[in-house]
Amino acid sequence: MIWLVLSWFILLIESMATEYQNQRPETDITVTWNIFVFASLAVFLVGMAMGAVEVLWLGKRFKRKAFWQKILYKMGFYLLFMLVINLVTFPIAASIELSSSILDAQVWHKFSNYIVSPTFLSTMVSLTFSIFVSLIYSGISEHLGHNVLLNFFSGKYHQPKEESRVFMFLDMKSSTSFAEQLGHKKYFRFLSDYYNQLSNDIIQYKGEVYQYVGDEIVVTWKREDGLQHHNCIRCFYAMKQSLQKKRNYFEETYGVVPSFRAGLHLGQVTTGEIGALKKEIFFTGDVLNVTARIQQLCKPLQQEIIISEELAEQLKSDGLRLKSLGNMELEGRKKPVELFAAQLV
Template sequence: MVKFWRRWREFYISLAGLVILISACLLYLGHLSFMPIVFQRMEALAYDLRMRLTASALVHKNPPILIVDIDERSLQFEGQWPWSRYKLASLIERLHAAGAAVIALDMTFPEPERHPLDEIRQRLGDKLPIGQNLLAHYQQLDADQHLADTLRGKTVILGYLFHQTDSFQKGELASIPIDGPVQAGTEPSSLVMQGYTANLTQLTKAAVQTGFLNIFPDDDGVIRSAPLVLEWQQQLYPSLAVQTVREYLADEQPLKLSTAQVGQVSVITHLAFAGKTLRTDPTGQIAIPFLGKAGQFQSFSATELLQSPLPTVFTDAIVLIGTSAKGLADLRSTPFQPGFPGVEAQATLIYALLHPELIPITPEWLDALVIVELLCLGLAMLWLYPYLQPYGMLVFGGALTVLVMGLNTWLWTYQHLNTPLLPPLFLVLALSLFFGLERLIKEYRQRQRIQTMFGQYVPAEHIDQLLANTKLKASMESERREMTVLFSDIRQFTPLAEQLSTTQVQQFLNAYLTPLTSIIFQHQGTVDKYVGDMIMAFWNAPLPDPAHAEHAVLAALAMQRSLAGMQPQFAELGLQQEVRAGIGVHSGEMTVGDMGSAYRRAYTVLGDAVNLASRLQELTKYYQVYTLVSLETVQLCPSLAFRVLDHVRVRGRQESVKIFQPLGLSSALSAMEHLHLAQHNAALQAYFVGDWWTAKHSLETLADQHLSHYYALILQRMQASAYQAPSTWDGIINLADH
């Protein structure tokens, strides 16, 4: 029966993992419509990061691609936009004279420029008839005709815009022959345009070529790819970048389009021109290989070229005229920055067409490649994960993540394949989380069974630590380590216990030990043992604690405060006197580990440092203070304040120790308390060096009812020698008998 349920459970887990794998495949193919927008956005962010990490600087500087920028400075000196067509004609004339090979305009002229004589007629009417001399020059004053005349005989390419949703038409499109026409009803829907805004007929006919300017942003507003051809009324039209490259390379052959049939849809696979064959995605787009932030191409302000002689750099160059002025709304968002000039995006696209080896490819068989990758990853994890522990899953999942990212980067960098990164990463993460959670739940249930079986015999914290951290098993071996140990013992416990019945003693110890143990745990301590009313605890084992001394001292102070607050509860049990405890704290090297016999073992500490902490606890009775700590502990607690009490040699130890009383956080003491502490420590320093008269007068002025017994004790020592330190005085008192 047990084997049956185990096999059924394994089958259920494998089936759930298979469902995750199938869901990942369906999600990638877009069949799960409740998540694609989120994943598309995340994939776009991954694409942007990969583009930024692998972008290369301008590596091919021939031919030069230059930008004539109608920037803010140009608008300031030449006047607001739109400029007169005469001014643009002058700019084109100067560029042509400077030897520019191709001039491409990243702008459209759908509206005629207002004729000056028509303007005069409209404003003056018949009041001031226009003379025949002016009418004779009507044709010469036509700015549109002047621009058209300027364009003739020059390699100038005009841009225009297609509309995806608006069906209106303005201007005139030039028919451009393309081999491999799209058939009605089979064209990819994303390529179909509904309308256009083109140039005036006379400008379209005068230009050597025209091309569309459209670069469609993704859903997040960032441009990452650009179409090379768009379809309108069963006719394909090339982009401005394509036409610019064709003119520069003197390509007189028609564009050649290659398509493939995928189901019922005809998709574009390649575009060939000027001896170059470019692989596109199924919609006829290519990824734009941005070179970095704006400024990758040499740019000239339009006003400088209109006012000054042109440099020789324009000879045989491809020149784009566009704008970066903010008010002209030709700024785009790219993977590198928002506010990227549209004219520089066109320049980047032209650069990519001239050097197609830089263009990442999105082939028509990409979906099949990703599905194969998902299946290989998923089947490998489904086969191996059931045999791995959580750490093994973490290592294997991390290795698969690195493998997926490395493969994606390799395909991008060396094969120029634009493959999605998110689907395989999502699959690795989902299956790793699923199997990891399943294994953790399994181990949790196993832990519960072990605790149920052995919890009444072995401390539960040891079981938890051993189950949670396999490395801790090695640390359970004995080792020398700097630690802090604490001893707490109720003063006069035996007379107190004689006032109570056996049941009341049990109730008293439970009420006493529970809150004090909780305080130790809260301050990251480990309770070693209880011996009647005595508590022994230590810090910095089994788990490391760099602030072990401070935590121990703060725990001691909190224990004393808690004990003071428990007095009403003790009175209800029948105790007639106040219950107080002495606490000793010491830091030093000691042996820690799992020690004992084959019958009973305990994780405990041993050594001289442990014995000294016990002696300090015993000395609290002698000084009648509640907490004592050693100099070694004080040196490890820079944020706490301490009152020096004595320099003694205790029983069983030849080396002397300075002892202190902890007061709390230095920052919590008032100014008066700091002053009193400084006076006290100064008096004790005089006492230690043998200046007993100074120490006597200082101590007599320190009226502190809490230390009245202590001050009387020190004054009594000095009075025995008439406040004159013996010649053998070294400041150390031998308390071996206490």
């Protein structure tokens, strides 16, 4: 979307500067509706392709680099990529403009003029700007959290809103002994690898990381996203499987293998922007306290995952086995709460 909007903006500026006339027909493509549709489609598809490359491959390769290094290295890669795309799409656009075959000599004559013209340089500068804005957005979004930057831009939570949300409090087992065994520097790298290993599953199952609190992760879903296809439960088991696949890596690198327990609950929260020196999307409500208390019961009840009665009632039974653990008293709650162990089948 960034690419598409920027391309329209740049086209509008250039058209206004030339009074909507093609003043260099020997090198420039005359913009008609057919050309406009083709260019918009090409830009959108290229933006999608770059987004896929960023998320699935390139972003992971430079995950440990400093922010400026990420931008610099990725700029080089994407500029080379866009140079190739530019050289491929121009002859196609020229053939559409001239209503001729792409093999026509006129098309390639115009192409040869284009690559040595100021228009080519202007196009590459525009592409560089688009790449830079996209990477800045991606980088800041990665640091703030999934969808947080978009919410800030849209002003979605500028005024507090009531929402129904699912929360998961995920706590690492034996974290205190791990920290003592590894030392604080190595333990920091251990936590970083642990968090990185879980992030893809959280995104895949439509979750958002609300907070990292020491070795604990607080994940949240909008009600519909969390309940759909049991995403909140599937996310737990997907993360568990991801850590199992990396078992050998953690054993060889740190001598310990992380595992976790989780408590889940569904309820109403007030969501809004908060903070004077640093803005954050903030959740308040009893649901967070209850979720934390549920998670704390995992160890004494010898369960890896426990969910509340409110969440259990909303989850469809297909593909899910729920086992009642009885009514439990939670700190801060007057009435006992029925809890369930959840397992995918």
